[in-house]
Amino acid sequence: MKKYLFLMIALVGLAGFSGCRKTEVVETAIMPNRTFIYTVNSNEWQYSEDGLTLLHDINLPELERYYLEQGNVSVAISIDNEQSYEILPATYNGYAYSVNYTVGFVTLKVEDPIIDPEIELQPPGTSIVVKIVLSDSDYID
Template sequence: MKKLTLILICIASLGLASCKKDTIVQSANNLTIIKYIEANQWQSSADGFTLSASLSDNRIDDRTFEDDGILVYISRNDGNFYEQLPFVYDVQSYSYTVSKGRIDIDIQSSDFQSAIPDKPTTRTRVKIVLIESSQ
């Protein structure tokens, strides 16, 4: 009985050791774009509840818009940090929308305690990452 168990263990260990694990890494064609929004470029909506700024870039074409991932980060006050949109900071909600050739960034109140958002007084650095889909 011991010999049979030993033979089965040997066969099982040889079978498991012969399994091959492959790691497949595909190189991606990602693109990082840095843009700036000057303080005077923020436009207030008619009701004053939204501040908006537009960034144009022809690299956001039909194919990129439909097939790829588009991530947006901002560095408030052009500091040494980035925050990924959307996020809320100090009752200000930061969000973005993407359309062909442009990205619109909006600042709104997150809870309407103070319905009118604070207009940035310094330059805002924006990082846009275009992530190409492999399909």
């Protein structure tokens, strides 16, 4: 009798445990990447004080201190109506394109890559499409 009682308790316990599922819920505060597209026309560039660099500032309030300290900011440009992109920094058509960013602003820079004083720097002749991607990141110190 004890043998059957133990067997019944074992079967009931087995049936009870087989109905349980372990569910793991992972919450994350990381937001999806955010992409911003801007068009910079050839008349919107400014010369630096020394005249050796062309600059264009993009006001981007979404670029918060978090992205300076922990996240990621990627910038690419398209000269061919978004058929392709060059990730900055890059040299294109004899000009060196680079980027600098701070809270709230992205600054595009165009320079002569060999800094030849005989070459007069001219704004790009066509509009440039700028893609800025803000990415969250899990910073590990």
